[in-house]
Amino acid sequence: MNTRYALFRCCVTALNLPEYELATDAVMSGLGLSTVQITEFGCCGYPLRNVDQDAWLLASGRNLALAEAHDAAIVTVCNCCYGTLKHCAWMLSRDAALAERINDSLRKEGLRFSGTAKVRHFFEMLEQDVGLDALRRAVQKPAKGLNLALHYGCRILRPSNVLGLDNPFQPTVLDRLVQAVDARSADWGRKADCCGAPIMATDKDTSAVIAKSKLDDARKAGADALCVVCPFCQIRLGQAGEDGQGLPVVSYPQLLARSLGFDLRGDAEKLIP
Structure with missing residues (x-):
């Protein structure tokens, strides 16, 4: 397993549940997973979903493009971040005109969404990438x-x-x-x-x-x-x-x-x- 993971840190955990992130970092380290810190990550876009669709897709798409630029898969412990980022990737991958509109804005930062970065929930990563047998052995x-x-x-x-x-x-x-x-x-x-x-x-x-x-x-x-x-x-x-x-x-x-x-x-x- 050679995947590099970029931990997408939720605003709720950072402000209200720091122990959530500490535990996640400990697990990633304890299981020997390769991680990369992407300091340029911004909000997942969830607060914008019902207000301005393009603003949501730009915020989410930017994070996806950053993960692509670092050749990393996004892993998050937040259900809202997971659903928002994955839904954005799903929409942009199915609508070339929409993706190009978002990419027009991303070009200002030298970024581009192409749909190659995976979005994984923490326990999706654990079961599918790490595996239950490996988890049992690590306990x-x-x-x-x-x-x-x-x-x-x-x-x-x-x-x-x-x-x-x-x-x-x-x-x-x-x-x-x-x-x-x-x-x-x-x-x-x-x-x-x-x-x-x-x-x-x-x-x-x-x-x-x-x-x-x-x-x-x-x-x-x-x-x-x-x-x-x-x-x-x-x-x-x-x-x-x-x-x-x-x-x-x-x-x-x-x-x-x-x-x-x-x-x-x-x-x-x-x-x-």
Whole structure:
């Protein structure tokens, strides 16, 4: 495996969840993956998607072109960044006129989108590039007996015809990844349900009800914690459990980093002593 990975750092993790990035960096290093830092990366374009399509595609396309210039694949732990960048690549690869319009703007920086840079979600990279067997061999602190309620997040699964990562109604990739560190996937039917984060700014009360109901159902399913792969989801679900009646909410990068033997602060260290 000779792929070079450019870690695309999400604005949410940088501002609110620095431990998310620390865990991701630890995993990349611990697994011996080749990485390149692209300091010119900008916003993925997600905030612009419903405001100005060309502005979104230019922001996303610029990041894709930068990855191409560095001969690297983009890997991100943020579902929104993943979905936004991958959707942009999908659109530009299917519309030559649109791609040329974006490239006209990119030429000012000496950049060009040609569609060669892959966009990988962190756990897509782990399963498809690293492999589950290699992950199992790398585990130093197995999460044996830990029962996790899994939460995938909307933006990593839909639209499925664009992303194609997993079945949007019955996803299983995260199940396999938690099993690779010797944890169990709790038997519950809400792993693909929304956490409520998309409406936090417009209907805070309903958002809180949605998130709290997920935590309550996870606890009823016998889960020791909720395991997430999206920073937005982690924030929303974490806030819902601040009344002391919820469950710990841990990201998969933190869980994996702890299983690989890294000492990290937070719920992962409490769950895997």
